[in-house]
Amino acid sequence: MESGERTLTELFEDVVARFPDRVAVTAEDRELTYQELDHRAAAVARRLREAGAGTGSLVALLVPRTSRLAVGLLGILKSGAAYVPIDPGYPQERITWTVKDSGVTHLVTTAELADPLRDLGVNVVVLDESAADSEPSAEAAPGDLAYVIYTSGSTGVPKGVEVEHRNVVRLFDVTHDWYGFDEHDVWSLFHSAAFDFSVWEFWGALLFGGRLVVVPQESARSPEAFHELLRRQRVTVLNQTPSAFVRLAAVDEAAEQPLTTLRVVVFGGERLEPAALRGWFDRHGGEQPRLVNMYGITEATVHASYRPVTADDIAASGVSPIGVPLPDLGFHVLDEQGRPVADGSPGELYLSGAGLARGYLGRPELDKERFVEVPGPDGMPLRCYRTGDRVVALPDGGHGYLGRTDDQLKIRGYRVEPGEIEAVLVQHAEVSAAVAVAHDYGAGDLRIVAHVASATPAAVLAPRLGERAAAVLPPHMRPSAYVVLPELPLTLNGKVDKARLPEPTAEAALAPVAVGQDTAGELTGTERRIALIWQSVLELPEVGRDTDFFDLGGTSLSLLRMFGQVNEEFGTDLDITVLIDGATVEALARQVDTVLPGTAPTA
Template structure:
């Protein structure tokens, strides 16, 4: 496919050209689905279930409560919940009330939450009592705790409300990393989101028999595809608890037990399931589709999966996407042959109502086979950035290839080329933005935050791949005179301000940065992080410490750590911690929640905690056994006294 052929897809910029396209808002489409099958299960969390009728009625009641705050179209309501019924009910209620929802991940540091809320200035904040303090660190905006106010909300009418939002009103705003240290909110309309599901319907044919997982953070745009892709097609949405998302074995079991048919995963998360099956955990899955997004897919890593499952059931689909163009941009089925022969990162063809242009620095199409920057036009292009008109003007520009004079295209910063057969080959970023474990990260935001540390003069952050596994963030630091910040200090400083996935694992001090001939930092010349050489006299003080040390060594691929080092400071991340969890449970025959490993992050700390837990369990078992013997003795005594009295 030549560039001209790719450009021809720009002719389909108008959503009215799509067969069966409906100008409904997301909430209208949901209500139509709820009316069609009111008693079908819409949501599931563990063994609890909520039907479409119940979800419709409860969201109507909460929407009425929100209307009491005088909401108008394009107002924002922040929602801060763990993955739960309340999260989905609140999303739907905000849309029915006429506003757009602003998802806040409760795991974010309070400082970042406050930054987002101050920038967006939502009219109302929906949350629960347990999380209320995380969103109170700002002035303005009413905080509604849906659990605390449940009684007053439940007496409101559950009948549907009149729609006040239009097709071009805001549906949601999702914040992404910002190069200046300030995250930016992407404004997505009902039109942008609704057409995504219509435009891809012929490829997937989703329906009421499908079971989806709500796996990803609501502040990650993959959640839009999961939640609305399920509910607008009448499927059952299984809300996955946070701790299960961090445990591949428990998540795999959920897929089996709940008979999930549509699985949406970042490649890094799915590789964990592939490795789990390689270790012997293979059970009957009901999957029809596994849909990848969020980062580049390495086809070779899927070879063990295809060897067991083939490539027809389930079908594996690679979808490149951008928050600013509404979740997904391209579509490409992945075959078993790809896993054996293909080494390129192929992302397929554009969604029918989107156009992709590969342009040079002068916005001219590059020749077939040449590398160009990806620009995306069409019905998925978002409205722009909230409160950032200058940045919006830089990244959302007029589309010179579309028939409509008002058409806009988005400059992605990603590089690609067209290969034989018409596939697009993704070649990575053309700027300082990277993707790590599915998260899009502006390295400049981490650098700007580090520069605020009182002992840091300059900071540069890279995503390096110096060994097997996913890229890892490394910070290079030039300290101020007479200052020598430690890695521990810097990590603690960042952890209070940035999400976990944006905190580097290594901190390399330098006297000065290497420079190019143009005087810019020569990032290619920055050294690999040095491994700390530890004293050989350090020894484990307990057998469990030795066993956990071996597990760390296996997972991290190195032995350069001490028994009192933090797992996240020596190269670990949440996905690798899930591997540690599985190996400890299997190897040490211990049962405990994965959240314990986030609390006890050193070898000595984990071993001490698990030893105490095991001792407590044994003590309780002994106590139960003694109690049973006592009850039996009391029973015999009762029988004896009974016979005596007779």
């Protein structure tokens, strides 16, 4: 695709002319061909223009994950306006704030969501089933805004990033030789329209004549349901945050029918730890599908770098490789004084080039702070975006990501980068994901707590991770506690949700004894026999009488397996409902002794 200086809607209309009868969008509610999608979007554009929106306007888009999301988005762009996406799952207060801050005068939504939005003081346009004859989009220039996406602000106030048509168009121009997207590709629209990864998914399909599969919210939240959708729809291009993909890969490993149609998986949105992909590489290799890490940032139009993930990356440890900048972008690694660092030294990444956004909506002071001028190679001022990310140039010509400058911790006077700790922990074969945070134990006692995703019980895993950390990290960087979870909590956009990480308990701390060791005297005979079964089922060296089965890492499946062994051991027919008041060795032994009065409760 050689687009030159054209808009997204012009390029889309070219695709409609080439593939009018190909399916453009597959969703739960319906499928739409390119011609049907274009006609329905044209009807929305006409209604918006009649209502006073058009070139230069901003229009809010609040639509659930159905075919109507594509209709509404394209309709806004065909009117000449730019869209401001708002996730329907946001709290009403956040929705209201975004509408007011963006200054939109029109909002596109669905009938079921419209009523509470009519009080916002904007013109609400409700999507319906109407269609208009295909007509050219309203006149818009490549330098006009395509969208304004809001991102979190360091001050707690979200900020709207203004992205132009040409920013998005050149993204696909410069990456086409790497990927070769075409009309045979099937893309999943997994991410919220309010997350810029969706821009890559949406236009990656529709600028090349591919098919866009809109992932329902329920499927996006369930790795099992999402896996089945990908398999059923024969998706070829998958885009995921690393955290979300690790969960999907675990489902694929256990599935009777693994994914076979994928030709490329693109990672973005957060730090990639290649070691977490070891299991996937063992099953699928690295060629079918190809795995690519694309470091990116909203202010540089979704993606800024390209790095195929290799088997060597899986085996290596250390920084997260993000590769080389896109051909029309520049990477500038600078020190705290804004000077280029020496080769191989870490520094803050500044981005320059055609992907840079126009700026922040209505935030000129923030523009001055983040969009800055630095001396270019020729000595002339060069407009750059200051990312706040620390990177280092690697010997292979690419770059490695080290972490955020503003997430840096200070422990006992030492500066600590959580990313370095996480990279060590995820190297462990039993850990699929990790995040390190600072936890205040009171009176200024700040310690590092590691939350890890693993199926291994905490009592077993924590000492192993402690040994690993002690072998690799200096004392001030070693976690004081490990919280083991089946999976790390994620935001709607698939990033680790640090606000939902549980606080460490006493059992999470490293200790010289196993979690659950009995501290209340000798076990009875029944308790001892049950404890041995629990140790076998949970693969624990010791189990105490008063520790909950699930606190030890038990699951509903392992609970059933444990009850089967207990009933076989004692010749009973107990049901799991006998533990309704507590799943402890003591409680279960009491039930066994009740139904088998001849069982001696001796030590």
